[in-house]
Amino acid sequence: MKGYLVLENGRVFTGKMLNDCMMAGGEVVFTTAMISYQDIITDPSYYGQIVVMTYPLVGNVGLVEKSYASKGAMLRGLVLREATDFPSHYEMETDLISFLNKSEIAVLTEVDTRALTRVIRNEGSMGGMITDSIENRNWLIEKAKNAKKELEGDLVQYVTRKNIMCFGRGELRVVMVDLGTKRGYIDLLVKRGCEVVAVPAQTTAWEILELNPKGILISDGPGDPQAIGYAVETCRSLLGKKPIFGIGLGHQVLALALGLRIKRLPYGHRGSNHPVKDLDNGRIYITTQNHGFCIDEASLVNPDIQVTLRSVNDGSIEGIRHQSLPVCSVQFDPEGFPGYSETGFFLDDFVGMLKK
């Protein structure tokens, strides 16, 4: 069946609807990651978004539950050049097409995704509608605009956990403020000898301190940090009381708590090839990223706040550290695929900090 992606600027891209989902709206963003589609589809940080995969062949090895970043599909829609109809891998449990249909995620294939990516790169991320009919184009454009506006609010509420859960039996208790984290982080901390108590995003500082943790991790998650004032407030109250480590959205929350400002990137950093420079030693790390906001350079006035990492591509801030307080954060995913990333030491350092 023919399908379309209507952008808020009026551009229409034609493709093929792959399943029974007839309409979906969201913010259209692109990722240049070539292999990690399983992770992307299930990553809560992509909540509400229509993701364009720039790599044309998607779904080659099917899907396996153990590779999911969360319980299931998180995005609103997927735009592809080609969805593999014949995946092949010994571990495969289901194929992309069945999985997305079951997850009720709209999929548009056979799209000139490169042309679409160029539109987003030139004009910035924007709202879009996947639809099977473009008869009422103006109405769709309006809907596309709204789809993006709707995402300006608190997205964390949809993806954070509902209950407090404890993982692992380690000696170092870490409270993870779950803003919509990927499953992997809990495992990574457990592997490093932590007992992880994951708490909902709305949990207050007092409640967290009651759990008597050695340290606090503010997780990654979707959307605009400015829309989750409660999390910023919690973080601010915890400053100086416990070591804090922020990742992704958690990094931005920490920055806001430290009095910095956050701004929107033109079209975000999404992919697994983003070089980041460590200003301490000049080393460059290739990182997995997925963020649409970053720290506003102009707000860096407090001399206690030190920039530790910067993007090699656009110079934007990728990591900060407080000079006197035990708090630091990174904007990217420190462990792209658990176990193999060269930036896993950021987690080691955090755990090390807790042992002191």
Add this chain to the structure above:
Amino acid sequence: MPLNKKLKKILVIGSGPIIIGQAAEFDYAGTQACKAIKEEGIEVILLNSNPATIMTDTDIADRVYMEPITVESVVRILEREKPDGILANLGGQVGLNMALALDKAGILEEKGVPVLGMPLSAIYRAEDREMFKATMEEIGQPVPESDIVHSVEEALQFASGVGYPLIVRPAYTLGGTGGGTAYNDEELTEIVTRGLKSSAIHQALIERSVAGYKEIEFEVMRDHNDNCITICSMENIDPVGIHTGDSMVVAPAQTLTDEEYQMLRSASLKIIRALEIAGGCNIQFALDPLSKKYFVIEVNPRVSRSSALASKATGYPIARVTTKIAIGYNLDEIPNAITGKTTACFEPAIDYVVLKVPRWPFDKFVFGDRRLGTQMKATGEVMAIDRSFEAAFLKSIRSLEIGINGLRLPELAALSDTALKTRLSQADDERIFIIAEAFMRGASIDELHGFTAIDRYFLKKFKNITDISRRLEKDPLSLDLLYAAKKIGVSDSEIAYLKGMSEDEVRELRKSYGIIPTYKQVDTCAAEFDAETPYFYSCYEEENEALHQEGERKVLVIGSGPIRIGQGVEFDYCSVHCVWALKEAGIKAIIVNNNPETVSTDFDTSDRLYFEPLVYEDVMNIIEEERPEGVIVQFGGQTAINLAGPLYRAGVKILGTSMESIDRAEDRKRFDAMVEQLGIPRPPGRTVFHPDEAAAVAADIGYPVLVRPSYVLGGRAMEIVYSEEELLEYMQTAVKASPEHPVLVDKYLLGKEIEVDAICDGREVLIPGIMQHIERAGVHSGDSMAVFPAHDLSERIHAKVVDYTVRLALELKVKGLINIQFVEYEDELYVLEVNPRSSRTVPFISKITGIPLVKLATKIMLGQSLAELGYSGGLFKTPAFYAVKVPVFSFNKLHQVDINLGPEMKSTGEVLGVSHNLNSAIYKGLQAAGVEVEGPGNMVATISDKDKSEAVPLIAEFARLGFKIFATEGTAKALEQYGVNVQVVKKLKEGSPNIVDLIRQGQVDVVVNTLTQGRRPFSDGFHIRRAAVELNVPCLTSLDTLKVVLEVLKGNEGAKPQEVQSLQEYVAEFRQ
């Protein structure tokens, strides 16, 4: 770390001649390296013996030493030039081996010159198998169970413990020379014997076979600050068991999960860090398709064939960045030349699929063993880019220029199902077509997976192609079906075949539907950043990125496609020089080519690069997109010439020599009429269309005759026949004569062969010089040694060569280059062949004379005259030195291929020996070609009766020089009668120990074997020649070659210190 300011002058080691396993990729890497150094203001000194390359251009390096790549040459250059460092990791295995040899000889220490970019320990640890194994064990990287053996006994002992199959890999060899897979004791014995012989250190690795595993490669880069990045992953479609150079490869890897990808990526980074390499490195893994188990199978601590592919596949200039690192920079200090915005410290993201398919030489070597294994056999490769696997794959098949525009190999239809299955399970060069045929016959994906172990994902892709072919066959050609077919990559000509239409009809229909290709950019970043580099591929999508400015002057240059025998890197040299000349003239130069190994496909060579097949459909699409003012076909070898006709008929303007003239030179009848009219003699002969006619012509002109199909390059299927019986056999087996494909029958004149390259502007003809071949006519010009300037011609013949050349060029109204071959026979000069285009020898002549032939030709095509360009007609000054071109063969890579020289070209590359003294130039050329001319030693001679009277006195002279002569009965008798002391050895059929045993035991230093007539495969002589090749013993099959070797030995050249001088100095000497 910024640029190392202590470096003022660097010696770059090139890779020498093109052989199987080491092709044009090192010209590309070396050229990038020299440019990357030069732009820093550092002086570049280059050592490379290969005259066909761009890197040996006098404007690429400040001083080019075209000398044999030996320790002796390097020492002399070091003494002369006193460079501050040596760059060896861009010259392939030759470069690495030279770095090691210099280290072992203590020269690096003595001269205090460092090897830049990588510690010597890295080379030792990657190249020496024991050290490699130990290093991998240290960092916990698994390698297959293996042992280093120095003898067959040790190998058999290992086998008794581990079992079969086992892989044998000789240490320090190229492309797996001498290696193979053994399934039993007998095979193991054979392979190990051969392998130890071909290993420079008499060592071989013997290991458990992981055949059937996925073969995954990573290109990795590391800098001085320990920053590491992976440039590209590549997956061999053919699983482990077939050499990666012979595998179809897709980039990026397609069948890995993220976990598997990260596991291997992280292993790659560990390895490059452990080896402390600064620069590029290639790592190959075998991954179990059914678990996470993997093994590291190879590490190349240098720029390689795969890194050339990865560079072109991603746009990331690996050789350039490796060089910048070698001279001090770190990755984040090097700008990304493609985007112009980001730095070299990132991992490319691609938004297309890249396919590489090898080009094999079995069209030339019809008796060669076509099976693929651990020893590489391909001479070159093509690459194709598209948005889907199927389309990229079909483009790569078209790019091979093997006459197939889909997946249908017509001969296979005759194979029985059983025969098809047999060929499926033993991979050979036609495997992909066999898979397609099996699908057409209804085979299932699982079945084919069982036979081939190719991942089902890929098999499904191949099946998609055969499925759409079937739909095309059955269904009417609707807009939807045609669009679907184009999107999946089916060529117009294949659609035409399936629908019973002509290609033009399909093209017209397609255009009337508005189905025309769009062009997308290769930008290293999947459109994340705006890129400046005009590097394009076609696809059928919505948006076209190839934007044009109004009123621009532009010209399209047709490249030469994959490296194959007869069409090598020299045509890339010509294409690149043409592009440079166009740019210099202020015209936008567009190039189309599909060879990932070359300089022409480098992103900064032309103003616009199209990575596309060189067939009518794809080239015409580019022309319709770009609308250039003309197309240049003179420089892309036969590939480009073959396109001239179809393009001309489609109304495209061919620049330079007109289509009419090209046809006059190529069409036999018109050519004969022309030379007759000019009064220039040519050997009598005629064009025939069937065997009886051939016999009649031959009887008329007299045997021996030279027979060949018309319109060829590299003397394909050309043969000298001595009797009617042989002639009829040839007509029935070697060619398919037909009205469309006539066969030429010519009188064969056994005389001196002379070759000329000239430039003509329509009024004047400039002849840079005359070349004379050492071997008599009958040995293909590409395979004969050639001396420039001609050393042994009478004044009269000399004058005739000039006169005929001028008259032929003017008569053909040549605008650009012309190549003419003559033979001097009984004091008369005959013209053999006229090619109104660039030839194989153009780079060599350009370099030696300093006359930029391609540049002049290009400017003439644009309308300038020789006079305007500062030259005039006639024969140019003759230099006071000699340059001798020596062919280089790759016979040790190709089993069951006969090495005797004949009218069919067999060499893969060439080297040059330059000296003021002819014998010294010959000696250097032979040395550069790897032919050791040292005496005295043991010579084996088997001479056919027709050659005995000429050969015997020569061999006698060898005996006089102290050679011990061994000969079979007949030859021995003739030698004894002449008074030569000779030891008789048994012929093959006389039992053991026989002549072949003698060679195999390593007791022979040189073999002289002349051919009995006829194309009889697997004769005694064949076995003698193969044994010599496999044991690396020089084997001479032409008495002319024997003669010059004798002269060199008599002059005792080996014992003399040889002069070294740069090309620039040689040229300056005679041009001042």
